[in-house]
Amino acid sequence: xxxxxxxxxxxxxxxxxxxxxxxxxxxxxxxxxxxxxxxxxxxxxxxxxxxxxxxxxxxxxxxxxxxxxxxxxxxxxxxxxxxxxxxxxxxxxxxxxxxxxxxxxxxxxxxxxxxxxxxxxxxxxxxxxxxxxxxxxxxxxxxxxxxxxxxxxxxxxxxxxxxxxxxxxxxxxxxxxxxxxxxxxxxxxxxxxxxxxxxxxxxxxxxxxxxxxxxxxxxxxxxxxxxxxxxxxxxxxxxxxxxxxxxxxxxxxxxxxxxxxxxxxxxxxxxxxxxxxxxxxxxxxxxxxxxxxxxxxxxxxxxxxxxxxxxxxxxxxxxxxxxxxxxxxxxxxxxxxxxxxxxxxxxxxxxxxxxxxxxxxxxxxxxxxxxxxxxxxxxxxxxxxxxxxxxxxxxxxxxxxxxxxxxxxxxxxxxxxxxxxxxxxxxxxxxxxxxxxxxxxxxxxxxxxxxxxxxxxxxxxxxxxxxxxxxxxxxxxxxxxxxxxxxxxxxxxxx
Ligand code: CO
Numbered sequence: 109x110x111x112x113x114x115x116x117x118x119x120x121x122x123x124x125x126x127x128x129x130x131x132x133x134x135x136x137x138x139x140x141x142x143x144x145x146x147x148x149x150x151x152x153x154x155x156x157x158x159x160x161x162x163x164x165x166x167x168x169x170x171x172x173x174x175x176x177x178x179x180x181x182x183x184x185x186x187x188x189x190x191x192x193x194x195x196x197x198x199x200x201x202x203x204x205x206x207x208x209x210x211x212x213x214x215x216x217x218x219x220x221x222x223x224x225x226x227x228x229x230x231x232x233x234x235x236x237x238x239x240x241x242x243x244x245x246x247x248x249x250x251x252x253x254x255x256x257x258x259x260x261x262x263x264x265x266x267x268x269x270x271x272x273x274x275x276x277x278x279x280x281x282x283x284x285x286x287x288x289x290x291x292x293x294x295x296x297x298x299x300x301x302x303x304x305x306x307x308x309x310x311x312x313x314x315x316x317x318x319x320x321x322x323x324x325x326x327x328x329x330x331x332x333x334x335x336x337x338x339x340x341x342x343x344x345x346x347x348x349x350x351x352x353x354x355x356x357x358x359x360x361x362x363x364x365x366x367x368x369x370x371x372x373x374x375x376x377x378x379x380x381x382x383x384x385x386x387x388x389x390x391x392x393x394x395x396x397x398x399x400x401x402x403x404x405x406x407x408x409x410x411x412x413x414x415x416x417x418x419x420x421x422x423x424x425x426x427x428x429x430x431x432x433x434x435x436x437x438x439x440x441x442x443x444x445x446x447x448x449x450x451x452x453x454x455x456x457x458x459x460x461x462x463x464x465x466x467x468x469x470x471x472x473x474x475x476x477x478x479x480x481x482x483x484x485x486x487x488x489x490x491x492x493x494x495x496x497x498x499x500x501x502x503x504x505x506x507x508x509x510x511x512x513x514x515x516x517x518x519x520x521x522x523x524x525x526x527x528x529x530x531x532x533x534x535x536x537x538x539x540x541x542x543x544x545x546x547x548x549x550x551x552x553x554x555x556x557x558x559x560x561x562x563x564x565x566x567x568x569x570x571x572x573x574x575x576x577x578x579x580x581x582x583x584x585x586x587x588x589x590x591x592x593x594x595x596x597x598x599x600x601x602x603x
Pocket of ligand 1 (some may be wrong): 367
């Protein structure tokens with residue numbers, strides 16, 4: 109057997125353990141009895157360290173080196189390229205440090221939950237300090253050229269740097285803060301999604317319906333409930349979604365479902381022969397987020413969508429009959445200054461990310477201290493959003509990411525929004541988007557995404573992929589253009 113075939117076989121072998129781990133983690137978040145918590149966490153720790161050990165083993169390193177000379181096809185070259193990159197990166201982190209990271213972040217998550225419940229940051233500060241120190245140590249081991257934070261960014265968005273973010277952000281920040289000022293002077297549309305009681309059973313059925321319409325394959329997936337919506341790929345032909353329901357808030361469940369549906373379509377579109385290999389994933393966290401945001405915002409928050417979908421929604425909730433497609437569309441696009449990132453609209457969302465980026469970059473470079481976070485948070489909220497939370501729960505404690513030690517992740521959400529708009533304008537060159545959506549034909553759009561994004565999986569770096577799709581590097585311009593065009597109509601306003 110050639111080294112390259114042997115390498116693929118080894119990846120597919122270890123992927124079975126990864127699959128088992130994904131299934132166990134999915135169960136952990138959805139159906140597991142509460143008392144099983146500690147023991148299950150132990151099982152997850154053992155299996156994941158087993159996988160990590162193999163992925164950083166000398167054996168795998170040798171195989172990758174041998175396969176490097178054999179790779180001829182584009183796919184095999186990509187496979188070896190990403191195999192080598194992942195391997196070298198993971199080898200830089202000493203197993204003891206990795207173990208310390210997983211122990212301290214598990215503790216941090218539990219303490220964060222308590223602190224959030226009591227809305228008291230001081231309970232959590234010391235543990236978060238430990239996590240930050242470990243993350244700094246990891247960044248130092250990984251290495252970087254200019255900014256320590258770049259080592260972390262690269263985990264989630266390969267090739268992204270603090271310098272590049274500092275080019276993208278200022279024009280976007282200026283445009284968005286001015287847009288929020290102008291929009292919030294206007295009268296707020298009626299939020300019909302939050303005005304009534306929406307039966308949970310019906311919400312579940314509506315969620316399934318919209319996923320089917322998008323093209324999600326229920327023969328290779330399912331939808332369940334969890335505290336925080338997510339999508340996970342257990343293995344080939346098994347891509348699962350979770351969402352959450354609130355009887356007073358149809359907007360949250362509906363758009364969470366569509367969002368996760370966008371992630372799931374990406375996963376279902378990855379060629380099965382790539383599964384388990386380093387090329388068998390999304391291109392990056394931000395490209396993944398571009399797919400979820402595309403379906404959530406660009407498709408399902410458009411006027412053609414509501415023209416098409418209103419009669420369907422009426423079958424589940426009669427109240428939709430009392431509103432025009434325009435009313436519902438406006439309700440789905442309400443812009444307001446709000447405290448919670450996950451509930452933020454398209455215009456304010458990126459501002460929530462910018463403040464997190466500022467804080468993370470400063471923390472990782474020791475420009476600010478963990479104990480000062482509540483104060484810094486509130487100052488930044490005032491600067492970016494124009495409002496200040498009255499407690500830590502709705503402020504600095506709202507996100508779990510830092511407890512998980514995932515510094516450098518937040519920018520992916522913003523980049524995902526930028527990618528989605530850039531991909532949208534590329535798609536407009538080939539497809540009459542509004543017409544197809546109004547007719548409820550999602551096939552052409554999905555097939556375009558399949559061809560340009562999904563089937564490429566992780567055979568390219570994200571900067572190469574976006575250039576191939578749009579002919580250009582990532583820029584903030586397309587997102588600004590999209591917001592201008594959209595909100596001109598939603599709010600009758602020039603931005
Ligand atoms: Co997402």
